[in-house]
Amino acid sequence: MARFPKPPEGSWTEHYGLGTEPMSYEDSISTEFFELEREAIFKRAWLNVGRVEQLPRNGSYFTKELLVARTSVIIVRDREGQVRAFHNVCRHRGNKLVWNDFPKEETSGISRQFVCKYHGWRYDLDGSCSFVQQEQEFFDLDKADYGLVPVHCDVWAGFIFIHLGKEPEQSLTEFLGPMVTALENYPFHLQSERWFYRSPVNANWKLYLDAFQEFYHAPVLHAKQTPPDFSAAAQKAGFEAPYYGIDGPHRVVSTAGIHPWNLAPNQLKPMEILTRSGLFGPWDMPDLNFEQKPAGLNPAGCDPWGLDSFQIFPNFVILIWGQSWYLTYHYWPTASNQHIFEGTLYFVPAKTARERVAHELAALSFKEYGHQDANTLEATQTMLESRVLDRFPLGDQEVLCRHLHKVAGEWVDDYKRQLTEV
Amino acid sequence: MIDALLPSEFSELEPFAAKWCLATEQERYMERLSSSMTEMQALYDAVTARAEEAMVYCDKFPLDEMPDDALNLLRLLYSMVMVSFPVEVWGQPRIPDTGAAYLDLLVEPIP
DSSP: OOSSOOOTTSSHHHHTTOOOSOBOOGGGTOHHHHHHHHHHTTTTSOEEEEEGGGOOSTTEEEEEEEGGGTEEEEEEEOTTSOEEEEESBOTTTOOBOSOOSSTTSOOEEEOSEEEOTTTOOEEETTSOEEEOTTGGGSSSOOGGGOOOOEEEEEEETTEEEEEOSSSOSSOHHHHHHHHHHTTTTSOGGGOOEEEEEEEEESSOHHHHHHHHHOOTTHHHHTGGGSOHHHHHHHHHHOOOOSEEEEETTEEEEEEEOOOGGGSOGGGSOHHHHHHTOOTTOOSSOOOOOOSSOOTTSSTTOOSSEEEEEEEETTTEEEEEETTTEEEEEEEEEEETTEEEEEEEEEESOOOSHHHHHHHHHHHHHHHHHHHHHHHHHHHHHHHHHTTSOOOBOOOGGGHHHHHHHHHHHHHHHHHHHHHHHO | OTTOOSOGGGGGGHHHHHHHOOSSHHHHHHHHHTSOHHHHHHHHHHHHHHHHHHHHHHTTSOGGGOOHHHHHHHHHHHHHHHHHHIIIIISSSSOTTOTTOOOEEEEOOOO
16 A cells, blocks of 8 residues: 555656666666767766865865766866866876876865976966966967866856866756756755765666665665664565656655654664764754745655655765755766765764764764665676676666666767767 | 873773774774674773763863863764664674675764
């Protein structure tokens, strides 16, 4: 018996016209498909690379390694305070411009200019070339022609996005669409306590997106995380989402919540009771000073409300918890069967030791669950690659997985069509 | 005790301080992986018994201006949290069925 009403068509999958037949996962094991994704998706979509709080002052910068597009990008706040992005390459002989110790590792800092380690060419924060070592030795060289190569860069709600195409087909807000931009006035900026995790994962990037865009797995894979009484009840009930939304290439799943502080003690771990915290976040919530709840949040009007997980195509997730904090996921492909996973938790900064200890348990819980999710993916990837099976049935609670693979296929098909038209 | 790491009110936790008052989550996680269940159970039992008082003590100071001994006490509370999963649910230091997976915490709030 369904706890939440389904759309009139009888299922979310049919409501969104996604087809109910078993799915192929060829798009997650084919190296040819992955090569197409590099161009068709990662050079044609807006990509989130971080938040404005990572650039606190004029001259603050960080680099982002984008192996999927075979480039590295510098994101910098220039002298006027504008956020800009450039390919991280010196115009002289192509050396990587900004790096420390290990050329392939990301770095960050604050600087008045960028100086190439190789021959000392310098660039202003706006990308213009300001100095050429022994300039008189060069032939008809005008520094004005040798600025850093710009990357399209725009900011929405404090999130910094770049676009690696020559000319984006859509502006950032057009690309994000009404479902995502309805979060505009959520107080992301107040939640500046940042916890940044990274993990190399031996699985296709879409498999990890799938893992976090369905919660059908949660009562099973994570059963042992909770006391037996709680796990047994959760597994018996199974998981149902009250709402799934789709807008263009983007998706959202919303969940009903629980008030952990109202649970019986045998449903909780002693550390949760002691620290008044857990996977869903601290029990004593900060005041986020909502004047008005953002229109896009808690679309099913749940009380208590669990979370909304916005899956922003291609590889970015904003997950907003009912318990007044949020996190983001990024999945950066490095090969058809590998990617770098990044998880970033954001809290209103702890003002007291007690609040800070509560954050510690929420963050550790995230890590304990994340380990289980990540390791399962490797087990999935290797057996998908066996090609013993080529059709997989997906349930209605996995509707968003279906949508992601459909959209990825459409973007690749569209790109191939454009290639043949040229 | 001349070399006490913790406030004198918490002297019975001193035997755990040298091993478990660690500044970063990465260090605490590594310590967990290389510790026995007996060691972690002892830490857990000792610190949970005083955790409420410890939080009250630490809350006397602003987070960014904590004296060294209070900061060590706070870090001991973080280690109590760190060992809670092995002690309360896993029965082993490592998360079961996670093989070689790791998820490194590269940026965290200070303290």
